[in-house]
Amino acid sequence: MVDISKRFGDFYANKHINLELRQGEIHALLGENGAGKSTLMNMLSGILEPTSGQIYLKGEAVQIDSPNKANQLGIGMVHQHFMLISAFTVLENIILGDEPTSGLLLDKASARQRIENxxxxxxxxxxxxxxxQDISVGMQQRVEILKVLYRGADILIFDEPTAALTPQEIDDLMLTLKALTQEGHSIIIITHKLDEIKAVADRCTVIRRGQSIDTVDVATTTANELANMMVGRNVVFQTAKEPAKPTEEALLVENLTVQDYRGLNAVNGLSFTVRQGEVVGIAGIDGNGQSELILALNGLLPIESGKVYVKGEDVMDHSPRAIYERRVGHIPEDRHRHGSILDMSVSENLAIRDYKERQFSNNGFLKEQAMDEHARELITAYDVRTTSEKALMRSLSGGNQQKAIIARELSVHPDVLIAANPTRGLDVGAIEFIHEEIIRQRNENRAVLLMSFELDEILNVSDRILVMYEGKIVADLPTEETNEQELGLMMAGTSYEEVLALRAEGSEG
Structure with a gap:
C-alpha cells in the first residue's frame, strides 16, 4: 500500500500511509483507538476505496473496489465488528455469498463437511x-474466522481477532496464525495486545492519528517501545492502588440459576456477594456461564430461580430500566447488542440511560442542547475520538464506541458497577485510564463486579476473585493469594483444594 490517504469531507482518516506485507509473514498493525487502522484495512479488503494512493499485489497495481474483488484476489478480512446475520445459522453465515450447489439445489451437506474439516x-x-443471535461473542468471532478460511484467502487480515477470546483460545489462535504462514499465507493482525505482537509478529507498523510513525522488527523492539510509539508517551502497565476497605454488602446473589438459549443451566445454583469499596473479578473460560450471569443481573435474561439483591432490595425479574434506576451501571460484553444504538448520535447514546431525567427532558421533550453539552464534556474527559457529538455511533471505531459506553456508565457514579470485558478492543493508553477509573469507583466506596477473559486484567484490578466453572463458583479468594497459573488450573476444572496441594508440593520442592 503506497501513499494511501482516505478523506471523509475535510477529515483525513489516513494520510500518506505506506504498508508493505511480505509473503509468509505476520505483520502487526498497531495504533490508538481511532488511529485509522480499520479504515486502512477496509481499503485493502474492498469495503472502502482510497482517496489517493495505490495498492500493489505481487508487484502489479490493483483496484479493489468491492469485497468480492478482494475475495477474487485472495484477500479476506475478519472484522472486529462481526459481519453476521443474527437470524441465520452459523452454517448459513459461513457459506453466504459462496454457496456450493448440486444441480439447482444448495448443497449444504458438502459445505458442512468442508467447514467441519x-x-x-x-x-x-x-x-x-x-x-x-443465540451464540456468545467468542463463538461469533470463530464464525468470522471460519468464513475467511472457507473462502481460501491467501492474505488474511485480522482486526482485533482475540478481543473476545479466552487465554487458551488466544494461544490456539496464535498457533493457527503461525501454521497459516508456514503454508504460505500472509497475515496482517490489528491488535492492541503487545504481548501478542511479541509472540507472533515478524514486523509491526505503528500509526498515530492516521499517519505512519514507523515499521520495526518485532524481535528487536520492546513492548514498552511499541507502546510509547503508539501513544506518544510512557505507559504504566500496573495500576497503582491501596488495599481495599470494603464496607456493607451492595450486591447479593443467592442460589441463582439461569438457562442459556438451549434451555440448559448456564448458571447453576450460584451464590456470592460484592461489598461497597471492593472490586470482585470473575475469572473463567468463555462458555462457563459468565455471560448469562451478567445478562441476568442486569435484567436482560430471565432468572429460573434464586434471588438477586441490590443494597438489600430484591430486584429479581425487574426490567433493565428498573435495575438501572436502582443505581446499577452496566458495561456490557456486546457493545452493539446491549450497549448502544448505532444509528443514533453519540450525544443520544451518552444520554440514553438518563434521558427521562429533568437534566435532559422537559414534559416529554428532549433538551438537545443540554444533551450535546453533556456529550462534549464526556468526549473530552474520556478521550472519545469523534468528529462531533452529532456523529452517528456507528461512525466511531470499536474502541471509541467502547469508551463512549464506559463514559456513560461511569459518569452517573453507580452504587454497583457490573462490567463485562470493559477494555475489549482498547489500546494500552485507554486501558490504563479505564483501570484507574474502576479503582476510583472502588475508592469512592462503590461496588464493582468485573468479568474479564483477560487474566492480567483480573489480577491487576480485582481485590477478590471468583472462579467460575460449569456455571458454579469453584473458588472465592483474595487476589494476592493466587496467580495466573493457579487461576488457569481452576478455570479448567481443577479444584481449589487440588491447587492448594500443588502449591504445597511446589513450596516443598
Whole structure:
C-alpha cells in the first residue's frame, strides 16, 4: 500500500500511509483507538476505496473496489465488528455469498463437511446449526474466522481477532496464525495486545492519528517501545492502588440459576456477594456461564430461580430500566447488542440511560442542547475520538464506541458497577485510564463486579476473585493469594483444594 490517504469531507482518516506485507509473514498493525487502522484495512479488503494512493499485489497495481474483488484476489478480512446475520445459522453465515450447489439445489451437506474439516484442523469448533443471535461473542468471532478460511484467502487480515477470546483460545489462535504462514499465507493482525505482537509478529507498523510513525522488527523492539510509539508517551502497565476497605454488602446473589438459549443451566445454583469499596473479578473460560450471569443481573435474561439483591432490595425479574434506576451501571460484553444504538448520535447514546431525567427532558421533550453539552464534556474527559457529538455511533471505531459506553456508565457514579470485558478492543493508553477509573469507583466506596477473559486484567484490578466453572463458583479468594497459573488450573476444572496441594508440593520442592 503506497501513499494511501482516505478523506471523509475535510477529515483525513489516513494520510500518506505506506504498508508493505511480505509473503509468509505476520505483520502487526498497531495504533490508538481511532488511529485509522480499520479504515486502512477496509481499503485493502474492498469495503472502502482510497482517496489517493495505490495498492500493489505481487508487484502489479490493483483496484479493489468491492469485497468480492478482494475475495477474487485472495484477500479476506475478519472484522472486529462481526459481519453476521443474527437470524441465520452459523452454517448459513459461513457459506453466504459462496454457496456450493448440486444441480439447482444448495448443497449444504458438502459445505458442512468442508467447514467441519476446517474447524477440526484449526481448533475452531462451533455449533453449525445454532443461530448467530443465540451464540456468545467468542463463538461469533470463530464464525468470522471460519468464513475467511472457507473462502481460501491467501492474505488474511485480522482486526482485533482475540478481543473476545479466552487465554487458551488466544494461544490456539496464535498457533493457527503461525501454521497459516508456514503454508504460505500472509497475515496482517490489528491488535492492541503487545504481548501478542511479541509472540507472533515478524514486523509491526505503528500509526498515530492516521499517519505512519514507523515499521520495526518485532524481535528487536520492546513492548514498552511499541507502546510509547503508539501513544506518544510512557505507559504504566500496573495500576497503582491501596488495599481495599470494603464496607456493607451492595450486591447479593443467592442460589441463582439461569438457562442459556438451549434451555440448559448456564448458571447453576450460584451464590456470592460484592461489598461497597471492593472490586470482585470473575475469572473463567468463555462458555462457563459468565455471560448469562451478567445478562441476568442486569435484567436482560430471565432468572429460573434464586434471588438477586441490590443494597438489600430484591430486584429479581425487574426490567433493565428498573435495575438501572436502582443505581446499577452496566458495561456490557456486546457493545452493539446491549450497549448502544448505532444509528443514533453519540450525544443520544451518552444520554440514553438518563434521558427521562429533568437534566435532559422537559414534559416529554428532549433538551438537545443540554444533551450535546453533556456529550462534549464526556468526549473530552474520556478521550472519545469523534468528529462531533452529532456523529452517528456507528461512525466511531470499536474502541471509541467502547469508551463512549464506559463514559456513560461511569459518569452517573453507580452504587454497583457490573462490567463485562470493559477494555475489549482498547489500546494500552485507554486501558490504563479505564483501570484507574474502576479503582476510583472502588475508592469512592462503590461496588464493582468485573468479568474479564483477560487474566492480567483480573489480577491487576480485582481485590477478590471468583472462579467460575460449569456455571458454579469453584473458588472465592483474595487476589494476592493466587496467580495466573493457579487461576488457569481452576478455570479448567481443577479444584481449589487440588491447587492448594500443588502449591504445597511446589513450596516443598
Amino acid at each position: 476446517i474447524s477440526e484442523q484449526y481448533g475452531l469448533r462451533v455449533d453449525l446449526d445454532a443461530r448467530v
